[in-house]
Amino acid sequence: MKPDDPNLKRVEPPKLTLLEKTYLPQILGGLAVTGRHILGSAIGGKAVTVQYPEEQHVPTANYRGVHRLNKDEQGRVKCVACMLCATACPAHCIDIVGATAPEDWPDREKYPESFVIDELRCIYCGMCEEACPVDAIELTGLYDITGLSREELIYDKAKLLSVFDMTKDAEPMKTGNPPASLPVPTSPLDPEGPGPRTTVPAAQLPSRS
Amino acid sequence: MATWQIAVILVKIFLIVGLFQGAVAYMILLERKIAAWAQDRIGPNRCGPLGLLQPLADGAKMLLKEDVIPGYVNKPLYILAPAIAIVMATIGFAVVPFGPAGLDAPTVNGNPIHFQIAPNVDIGILYVFAIGSLAVYAVILGGYASNNKYSFLGGLRNSAQIISYEIPLGLSVLGMVMLARSLELNDVMSWQDRNGLGPIPAWGVFVQPLAFLIFLVSAFAETNRLPFDLAEAEQELVGGFHTEYSAMKFGMFFLGEYLHVITVSFLTVILFFGGWDAPFLGVEDTSWIAAVLKVGVIFFKVTLMVIFIMWIRWTLPRFRYDQLMNLAWKALIPLALLNLVVTMVLIQLFRGVG
Numbered sequence: 001m002k003p004d005d006p007n008l009k010r011v012e013p014p015k016l017t018l019l020e021k022t023y024l025p026q027i028l029g030g031l032a033v034t035g036r037h038i039l040g041s042a043i044g045g046k047a048v049t050v051q052y053p054e055e056q057h058v059p060t061a062n063y064r065g066v067h068r069l070n071k072d073e074q075g076r077v078k079c080v081a082c083m084l085c086a087t088a089c090p091a092h093c094i095d096i097v098g099a100t101a102p103e104d105w106p107d108r109e110k111y112p113e114s115f116v117i118d119e120l121r122c123i124y125c126g127m128c129e130e131a132c133p134v135d136a137i138e139l140t141g142l143y144d145i146t147g148l149s150r151e152e153l154i155y156d157k158a159k160l161l162s163v164f165d166m167t168k169d170a171e172p173m174k175t176g177n178p179p180a181s182l183p184v185p186t187s188p189l190d191p192e193g194p195g196p197r198t199t200v201p202a203a204q205l206p207s208r209s
Numbered sequence: 210m211a212t213w214q215i216a217v218i219l220v221k222i223f224l225i226v227g228l229f230q231g232a233v234a235y236m237i238l239l240e241r242k243i244a245a246w247a248q249d250r251i252g253p254n255r256c257g258p259l260g261l262l263q264p265l266a267d268g269a270k271m272l273l274k275e276d277v278i279p280g281y282v283n284k285p286l287y288i289l290a291p292a293i294a295i296v297m298a299t300i301g302f303a304v305v306p307f308g309p310a311g312l313d314a315p316t317v318n319g320n321p322i323h324f325q326i327a328p329n330v331d332i333g334i335l336y337v338f339a340i341g342s343l344a345v346y347a348v349i350l351g352g353y354a355s356n357n358k359y360s361f362l363g364g365l366r367n368s369a370q371i372i373s374y375e376i377p378l379g380l381s382v383l384g385m386v387m388l389a390r391s392l393e394l395n396d397v398m399s400w401q402d403r404n405g406l407g408p409i410p411a412w413g414v415f416v417q418p419l420a421f422l423i424f425l426v427s428a429f430a431e432t433n434r435l436p437f438d439l440a441e442a443e444q445e446l447v448g449g450f451h452t453e454y455s456a457m458k459f460g461m462f463f464l465g466e467y468l469h470v471i472t473v474s475f476l477t478v479i480l481f482f483g484g485w486d487a488p489f490l491g492v493e494d495t496s497w498i499a500a501v502l503k504v505g506v507i508f509f510k511v512t513l514m515v516i517f518i519m520w521i522r523w524t525l526p527r528f529r530y531d532q533l534m535n536l537a538w539k540a541l542i543p544l545a546l547l548n549l550v551v552t553m554v555l556i557q558l559f560r561g562v563g
Contacts, residue, residue: 040246047246
């Protein structure tokens with residue numbers, strides 16, 4: 001566009017009155033805005049803070065937290081060890097060792113003998129969930145995972161299945177819920193509960209390549 | 210000077226220094242609370258009821274942290290700078306009346322007890338400003354001795370800023386000084402109490418509104434607080450002059466800054482909000498009950514002023530360096546001179562009347 005183009009609109013800065021040139025009305029307006037916020041949070045209880053340990057934050061339904069391995073109606077792991085999630089994972093945090101399914105599992109050829117996710121390596125992008133053809137892996141709303149060592153946060157199959165037992169009531173599976181008779185652990189860090197409390201053997205660690 | 214007079218002065222010194230150092234600790238809590246509220250948060254509330262023990266925790270943290278002296282600093286100046294900051298901020302209080310002083314002071318056995326550490330200093334305002342401008346040495350020396358580009362930039366900005374803003378600060382006060390015909394702070398206070406039209410008191414903010422604005426802006430600049438905290442400017446200068454300071458040396462800069470805020474609030478209240486003047490308290494009332502009430506009134510006003518300073522901090526963004534200089538030299542100084550001339554002419558015209 002040329003400088004003499006007829007479509008060109010020249011915008012002049014607005015002429016300020018003498019009062020506006022002192023900036024005082026604007027400053028008073030700003031003071032009113034911050035004053036409203038200060039009074040609103042100090043007296044009106046409008047602060048957005050969640051007092052975390054006492055008050056648990058409930059994330060939205062599509063929040064991507066800790067993974068879980070879903071179970072089918074018979075309490076078996078849904079996963080068919082197709083490796084699509086491990087392939088889709090941009091962080092290479094999923095390590096699956098597939099094996100031929102037992103004789104009495106006629107609906108599939110393979111099942112995961114070991115299914116390990118490194119929760120520290122994971123970037124919680126949800127690609128595994130999208131890739132899974134049988135909706136076996138899902139991301140839950142659990143966000144407060146802690147551990148005293150890196151090994152503690154490498155979740156194996158038992159731990160991931162226990163996450164499912166813990167969250168299946170609050171967050172039903174997107175397809176086909178199992179009966180509620182399955183055991184439910186109370187806390188993800190319950191020392192008596194299932195999961196890798198002990199150090200995972202090195203052979204079971206996901207590959208770092 | 211009799212022994213009891215010295216004792217009274219010592220008591221006052223301990224009282225004021227202790228009170229204000231404690232006040233600083235709680236001002237930091239207040240500042241954090243107001244910061245939180247302005248951002249729709251709650252602020253510190255874990256340490257004691259309502260977070261009231263937080264200052265103790267903060268103080269313990271400051272004292273117990275490792276005191277690092279970097280190897281490449283100019284050591285004597287580096288250690289001297291925080292000391293200057295805190296000493297200059299503290300001794301400024303010497304002439305600031307925190308209650309009735311001078312002729313209005315209450316008496317014990319006919320001897321007046323002044324609510325002021327050094328009463329009857331004829332040049333009180335000059336003294337406060339002189340001490341206040343000495344405090345800039347802390348920032349400049351701290352910035353220079355740190356041997357760090359960020360610190361040095363902070364120190365440089367600060368020196369230019371303080372030199373510029375000292376002029377409108379001094380000029381804006383002159384109007385009130387001329388009206389009260391005294392440089393002593395309690396004379397200015399009692400002048401505001403004695404005069405006035407009916408229910409409207411002759412507070413500086415009413416008789417010298419322009420001077421009040423200029424004084425307020427310059428005072429913000431003098432205390433190095435937002436919107437004039439170019440010397441610190443966390444986002445640009447990583448903390449400015451105190452980048453290299455840690456533990457209690459940093460804490461002393463902090464303490465100095467907040468003591469400065471208290472001094473400035475006192476000056477604003479004394480010069481422009483009538484000091485201990487309240488509608489029901491007369492200057493001629495020199496009983497002890499009135500004295501205590503007057504002390505309460507002045508501390509109440511100072512607290513409001515401190516809250517206002519913190520409120521402003523979360524309202525206005527930081528000035529750019531050239532805007533800072535333009536504001537001082539092109540706006541505040543001419544306006545302060547104009548205010549001075551107009552005040553002089555009016556005083557001369559109405560001399561016989563008022």
